[in-house]
Amino acid sequence: MRTSIATVSLSGTLDEKLAAIAAAGFDGFEVFEPDFVGSPLSAPDLAARARDLGLTVDLYQPFRDLDSVDPDTFARNLVRAERKFDVMEQLGCDTLLVCSSPLPQAVRDDDLLTEQLTVLADAAQRRGLRIAYEALAWGAHVNTYRHSWKLVSAADHPALGVCLDSFHILSRGDDPSGIRDIPGDKIFFLQLADAPAMAMDVLQWSRHYRNFPGQGNFDLTAFGTHVQAAGYRGPWSLEIFNDTFRGSDTGRTAADAHRSLLYLEGEVARQVAADSSPVLFEAPAASPLEGVVSLRIAAGPGKDDALRTVLGRLGFRLAGVHGAHDLQLWRHAGVTVVVDASPGTVWTAPGLPAHLPVLTQIGVRSADPESWAARARALEVRARDVAMPGADGGTDTDVVRLDVTDATSLDVRGPASAAAWEAAFELYPSGRGWEDDVPLFTGVDHVGLAIPSDNWDGVMLLLRSVFAMEPHEGLDVTDAVGMLRNRALEEPGGGADPLRLTLGMVPGSVTSHLGAARRGGIGHVAFGCSDIFTTAASMRARGFEPLPIPPNYYDDLDARFGLPRALLDRMAESGILYDTDGDGEFFHLFTPTVGADFFFEVVQRVRGYRGYGDANAAVRLAAQLRAM
């Protein structure tokens, strides 16, 4: 499949954009007119630059407001089109995107509109060019692909076809299956964009919030499957208007962009015949994940006391210390936690100790870590984001490390990983009796990560493409100090022990200095248990005191749910909060904040409750704010 991208999707000068597009592996690009108009590169210069980079100039766009009920205006617009044809000839670009008009003077008579499109197509044909006509979702008269195809079909002109843009179709809730009825060679161009679900004016939504396939909520797999079935042979191109991308690192965004097309191809490939044409890319499958088995938490030199104390009260025992670095191995209930009090990591930059502890590694068991490396590479994850720590003689072998954020990696750990890792530690002799400890937990229920806003979409794409995780409905929680954007992702088919991550958006960069209260207490590890009252009692016996939840909360629970007073009292005693999703119930408690804004949670899911107790986030955040 040929890949393309509109220059508007990236940040920087036109020169910088082209270099990044080529480096990311695209075959061509769409010239977004304002990028060209504002550039010192003449059209021949730009054509030469594209040639040098091995890129084709696939589309010139947009040409707006062609049709008009006023003949003089239409004539004037034809002159304007001829000037653009001049540019296209110099660019070596044969297709002009013409969008339906949103103006009051737009033609609303299909016959007249077909006539005006035909006049333009004639003019294009005389130059050896062609017109791809697109229905804008907010077009005054033409705003569905069925309508644009109806006009193109009626014109029946060799230089006139349709341009399909997934945003304009899916944002309206239109059924894309009719695309199958359009002859593939009359689809002149395909633009792909995803977008988060937002209840918002569609124009604003389109101009500011589009993102790459796999970053939003549209069903692009179904969309792409219809296009493939129609027999479309042109490039799959991304046209993404996104304020964050326009302010982000150009190369990184371009790499995400290309990965998003690979991801989409793979999803579509699973829906269509194996011998489909064009041939679609599919990333190799990897061995199944088998649950979180280890965590590494950086506390900072000399700052690990609070973390050690909390771990002890959660039932963990110190199992060993590292021979060379200030690392401790803690264990409980089948989970290993490495407390990292060593210096020299990124988190010791000036101003950053305030944000320690931070979770740096999440270890997930899988039979064949190498298969994950292969899958990640096939999906063009940057080489620096795929590490094999044991490869160059390290002691941590049989593990593949994938960076999720600047701070945190997902480590896929093979069968030999635990033994290899532990070899670097002086393990305390067993036999102190704590192998007989009754496990307080069933394992790690979920892990919460703070994601910088400018990296949010990239992380979402990585988790969905490489790890095939599925996003669940997120909730924007408004707390005492601002709004938090939350999104949970879950490993599909993960059975009783799926990998669950909850992402919380923080402004800017995770490594920037930001008041802890403003971080909202996102980074955390939640342990699951089968009886939270028993677990809480065991923790209390170890000296644990939960995050204090005010009595008003329990009075409100009483008012809302009429829970038995005795139950409310037991919950209040242990700082346990409550939620329900109808049938299922959720009980959870929090540790006090450790360091700046890290915490642990203990959760019990009853009757298949699938959420995360978001309804209680405001109460938790208020309690954390007071404790600061």
Place this chain on the structure above:
Amino acid sequence: MRTSIATVSLSGTLDEKLAAIAAAGFDGFEVFEPDFVGSPLSAPDLAARARDLGLTVDLYQPFRDLDSVDPDTFARNLVRAERKFDVMEQLGCDTLLVCSSPLPQAVRDDDLLTEQLTVLADAAQRRGLRIAYEALAWGAHVNTYRHSWKLVSAADHPALGVCLDSFHILSRGDDPSGIRDIPGDKIFFLQLADAPAMAMDVLQWSRHYRNFPGQGNFDLTAFGTHVQAAGYRGPWSLEIFNDTFRGSDTGRTAADAHRSLLYLEGEVARQVAADSSPVLFEAPAASPLEGVVSLRIAAGPGKDDALRTVLGRLGFRLAGVHGAHDLQLWRHAGVTVVVDASPGTVWTAPGLPAHLPVLTQIGVRSADPESWAARARALEVRARDVAMPGADGGTDTDVVRLDVTDATSLDVRGPASAAAWEAAFELYPSGRGWEDDVPLFTGVDHVGLAIPSDNWDGVMLLLRSVFAMEPHEGLDVTDAVGMLRNRALEEPGGGADPLRLTLGMVPGSVTSHLGAARRGGIGHVAFGCSDIFTTAASMRARGFEPLPIPPNYYDDLDARFGLPRALLDRMAESGILYDTDGDGEFFHLFTPTVGADFFFEVVQRVRGYRGYGDANAAVRLAAQLRAM
């Protein structure tokens, strides 16, 4: 008029909010339930805290989803209401806000709904309490104030009245004049919120983007006038859901909040009879403004060369130097520019030289500066934001300085100001002939200021309340490195020489370190002229070279407007850009960026053009980005 505010409007713990509410001069507050539920203060504690602070507890809110077609659910909701009445009794709060239900099971039969409201009102009356019923804009059945009043009227219950919320009424485009038909004593509560014009789902708009009266686009003056005419006697209260406020300084937001009510009272007072009851506050009028006469620009020590060079090419002459500090006085066309190369200002903090030069003072002539100080104080502008530099023996007398942002002040300069100010400078002897210079400009056309996002609403309120400036339609400009929010404000009735400011939003704080490209070139001074080609020629004769505008831009102008080629060539020669608003035309050119991101502009307005050439912003920004 009594003033009140909902606790949700502010940031911080409930304790912090109450202290700020009292300090800002409010008479009372609304308890936002989640603030109370998450607080360790019991209801009696909170009542005592309010008493200590001299605040009344005006409203408990919100009570949601009362009515239901399912009798069991309604019965359960009555039990829930009784629990809330318990809390209200302890709080000493007699009014509960009940909103219309947005749920599918909401009652859609007006008779049944009236009956359920009556049952609740009976229950409230037994406790000596009352119910204020509000129509949510997104209510399933009841979503207009006319409907809520119809039900309340039908119930005819002494403990049941309506709550009017300007957001819920104006966001739907409803006509508020029917409020005059509601008896004042049946309006139990009044909530006021402004909001920026946004094409957005009304629920999201309401939850995240409300702001204080005078910060948005609603006609709250008309709204308040109707309420006043109805004879409402309760508090005017603010209920503002705003993500930025919830993350901002509590005291500053509370002060803005109270000022916004004073501003609104003053606006309403001008519409109603002088003897209206309740009596409305009006700020004293100040002497008219008479145009920008001076500017002070901080360049930083040793960094003033580029600024001096540009000023010289703009026709300015060095008229003197300061006796004690590194300040130079430059003059041309009736405008004085002080170049500040002295150290020791806020702008010399680490990382900040990248953002110099910055405009620190805008001097505007007026007959009686003192009247502006009196007006600002009456509108509760913070004392530290109203300075009279000459008051404590300084040499800059007959001036009142009002801080607009952390970086920039508006200085109202009286008739004696110029002479007093100049006394501190060693003026060069005149007679070098430059008094005979032909002025290149007619004066300052407008000034562009970079406004930190978390201060945007506060600045808007200050300019609208104290300076009575009127906002014009703004444009979000998407450039190569992100989106810019722009808004222009103009002094009404300012004749040929009105004070015009264009505000551009920048993320975070103006004093924070931020890549210059990301600042987008906002801070600038635009000089007006009557013939831009003549002015440009004079500037060229002084060695001036404009910001380079690429040839592609002129080709595009040709395509769009078919301007004469000779005109296009003349424009290209001087880097002049073009815009039209139909009849009016606009010509403008830019200086290269001075320092990090400051620039000057020269503009010519033809036939009453009122805009700012925003259509050319992307081309300008691309040129500035390339020049970096």
